[in-house]
Amino acid sequence: MTDPLPLLEPGVPVAQARRKRARWLKLLLADRRASISLVVLVVLVGAAVFAPYVSPAQPDAMAFDMLTPPSWAHPFGTDDLGRDLLSRVIFGARISIFVGIVTVVSSMLIGVLMGLLAGYYGGWLDTVIMRYIDLQWAFPNFIIAVYLVAVFGAGLSNVIIAVSLAFLDDFARIARGMVLTVRERDYVEAARALGASDLRLMLRHILPNSLAPLIVQATVSVSYAILAEAGLSFLGLGVKASTPTWGLILSDGRSFISRAWWLGIFPGVAIMVTVLAINFFGDFLRDVFDVREAAVEEGA
Amino acid sequence: MTSYLLKRVLGAIVVMWAVATLVFFMLRAVPGDPLQAMLFDIGDPHAADVLRHKYGLDRPVYVQYALWMWNVAHGDLGASIYGSRVPVTQIIAEAFPRTMALALFAFVIAMAIAVPAGIVSAVRKNTPLDHGFTFLAFLGLSMPDFWLGIVLIIVFAVKLHWLPAIGFAPLSQGFGPWVEHLILPATAIGTAFSAILARMIRSSMLEVMKADFITVARSKGLVETRVVLKHAFRNALIPVITVVGIAFALLMAGAVVVENVFAIKGLGRVLIQGILNRDYPVVQGAILVVSAIFVFMNLVVDVLYTFIDPRIRLR
Numbered sequence: 001m002t003d004p005l006p007l008l009e010p011g012v013p014v015a016q017a018r019r020k021r022a023r024w025l026k027l028l029l030a031d032r033r034a035s036i037s038l039v040v041l042v043v044l045v046g047a048a049v050f051a052p053y054v055s056p057a058q059p060d061a062m063a064f065d066m067l068t069p070p071s072w073a074h075p076f077g078t079d080d081l082g083r084d085l086l087s088r089v090i091f092g093a094r095i096s097i098f099v100g101i102v103t104v105v106s107s108m109l110i111g112v113l114m115g116l117l118a119g120y121y122g123g124w125l126d127t128v129i130m131r132y133i134d135l136q137w138a139f140p141n142f143i144i145a146v147y148l149v150a151v152f153g154a155g156l157s158n159v160i161i162a163v164s165l166a167f168l169d170d171f172a173r174i175a176r177g178m179v180l181t182v183r184e185r186d187y188v189e190a191a192r193a194l195g196a197s198d199l200r201l202m203l204r205h206i207l208p209n210s211l212a213p214l215i216v217q218a219t220v221s222v223s224y225a226i227l228a229e230a231g232l233s234f235l236g237l238g239v240k241a242s243t244p245t246w247g248l249i250l251s252d253g254r255s256f257i258s259r260a261w262w263l264g265i266f267p268g269v270a271i272m273v274t275v276l277a278i279n280f281f282g283d284f285l286r287d288v289f290d291v292r293e294a295a296v297e298e299g300a
Numbered sequence: 301m302t303s304y305l306l307k308r309v310l311g312a313i314v315v316m317w318a319v320a321t322l323v324f325f326m327l328r329a330v331p332g333d334p335l336q337a338m339l340f341d342i343g344d345p346h347a348a349d350v351l352r353h354k355y356g357l358d359r360p361v362y363v364q365y366a367l368w369m370w371n372v373a374h375g376d377l378g379a380s381i382y383g384s385r386v387p388v389t390q391i392i393a394e395a396f397p398r399t400m401a402l403a404l405f406a407f408v409i410a411m412a413i414a415v416p417a418g419i420v421s422a423v424r425k426n427t428p429l430d431h432g433f434t435f436l437a438f439l440g441l442s443m444p445d446f447w448l449g450i451v452l453i454i455v456f457a458v459k460l461h462w463l464p465a466i467g468f469a470p471l472s473q474g475f476g477p478w479v480e481h482l483i484l485p486a487t488a489i490g491t492a493f494s495a496i497l498a499r500m501i502r503s504s505m506l507e508v509m510k511a512d513f514i515t516v517a518r519s520k521g522l523v524e525t526r527v528v529l530k531h532a533f534r535n536a537l538i539p540v541i542t543v544v545g546i547a548f549a550l551l552m553a554g555a556v557v558v559e560n561v562f563a564i565k566g567l568g569r570v571l572i573q574g575i576l577n578r579d580y581p582v583v584q585g586a587i588l589v590v591s592a593i594f595v596f597m598n599l600v601v602d603v604l605y606t607f608i609d610p611r612i613r614l615r
Contacts, residue, residue, distance in 0.1 A: 140552070140594075143552070227444050230444050235557060272443050275444075
């Protein structure tokens with residue numbers, strides 16, 4: 001609206017967009033690992049969303065067949081209270097995947113905002129923000145999350161806040177770095193010369209050109225966030241009581257693994273398959289967007 | 301060189317001060333009185349006042365802050381609010397060697413897996429063997445370390461009875477029991493790191509194998525094994541050293557969770573038990589010590605690196 005020259009919009013013509021989409025699909029189908037991962041992820045998310053319809057039993061329905069090994073009636077066996085483990089794992093997908101996505105989205109929003117502000121304005125704002133980011137950078141994300149839960153206390157919402165805050169340094173760094181490289185480009189200069197506001201420059205011209213590495217980082221972060229939530233719940237710092245999450249199911253089952261190995265195996269397999277699929281798909285995105293491998297080194 | 305070192309040490313001290321300050325203010329900014337946790341079973345309203353006075357909690361916050369900093373600087377981290385009020389420094393002094401032993405053992409295991417895997421993947425680049433190792437690396441990164449711990453317990457302790465399921469044996473009880481108790485938890489922690497390390501060694505090896513001195517070594521007629529191990533691998537290790545700091549951070553983060561699987565009373569278990577019991581002095585102390593280890597390791601890696609790559613000193 002404030003932009004006097006709509007011709008300079010960094011948009012993509014329609015035909016080119018269609019061609020781009022076709023290229024994407026072709027790359028995806030050519031990469032067997034990535035396409036299998038995508039199918040797995042769709043199935044997992046579908047199972048989570050439609051959990052009440054696809055799971056064989058209610059996750060907290062108790063029965064007298066306690067600690068029974070896997071069978072046709074209970075493919076994953078039952079736990080110490082006679083609850084069907086498969087149903088609990090399916091319902092567990094809801095919270096685990098939900099937390100993974102929500103934390104990364106909020107973490108990305110805050111982190112990108114911090115990075116944009118720091119990189120765009122520079123000066124004391126940059127110094128203050130980056131000092132904090134550097135401080136957080138010195139510690140592994142999971143440790144930061146544990147520290148924050150120590151402060152806020154356990155519980156679902158606190159875990160979401162803690163994990164979101166723990167991951168924001170990754171996004172802030174990427175966003176700031178991208179701003180610094182993109183800021184001096186000619187088209188940004190041109191838009192500035194035409195009188196575009198700071199906000200418009202940041203959101204319309206700089207951010208869209210920094211999206212690729214952010215998307216790749218976000219994908220990787222979802223897998224780390226799922227691992228972090230599982231770890232926190234396993235330690236008793238996460239979601240409480242009857243709501244099954246994969247970490248909590250493992251924590252509950254831990255005392256029985258000498259008699260009921262399935263309690264220690266299946267919830268973990270669910271975590272591993274989910275995280276593996278996300279990692280493979282993230283690897284594919286990294287190739288497509290041609291983002292240099294940096295995220296893998298940071299660890300969880 | 302000296303000025304660079306001085307700058308880095310000062311930086312580390314500033315970070316530790318910032319962490320101590322954040323810990324102090326954040327634990328106090330949270331709604332809820334730490335004393336309530338202590339007084340659950342007493343229920344006497346006067347007791348709260350007495351205790352508040354005893355711990356100086358009735359004083360202004362800046363006085364409390366100054367006192368806390370003074371005590372921390374003198375190595376006094378307070379006492380646990382539970383039971384016989386054991387000093388926090390004593391709890392940590394007992395836990396510290398266990399976590400260190402675990403982290404070191406995990407590092408050794410990770411190297412033992414990663415070095416051969418990384419070299420083989422580089423030498424046999426794009427063969428099924430390389431693809432296999434790549435898949436295993438992804439698998440290692442995708443397994444929660446605490447779950448791998450549970451699986452190892454089920455297989456090697458419950459089913460096979462080869463190794464003890466939980467606990468820790470100090471070195472004073474002999475080398476055998478010490479190792480037996482460490483193998484499973486250290487493997488659980490070290491696996492994810494071995495995956496990262498193997499990928500790094502692979503790409504670093506591929507880079508080095510392109511260098512001229514490798515061509516020279518080959519044209520001298522050296523055996524390929526010698527070229528790979530003696531000439532390529534040694535040089536490929538240089539960039540890998542930079543990840544030792546990250547390595548240690550990862551291993552410590554792993555130890556925090558995995559100690560709780562194997563009931564090893566290390567720093568991680570002290571920290572988590574402190575959080576669950578709302579034992580604030582223990583939580584504060586554990587956070588400070590764990591943070592200090594990270595800051596110290598980062599410092600060591602930075603300093604090490606200046607010896608390897610002198611250009612850094614000039615910055």
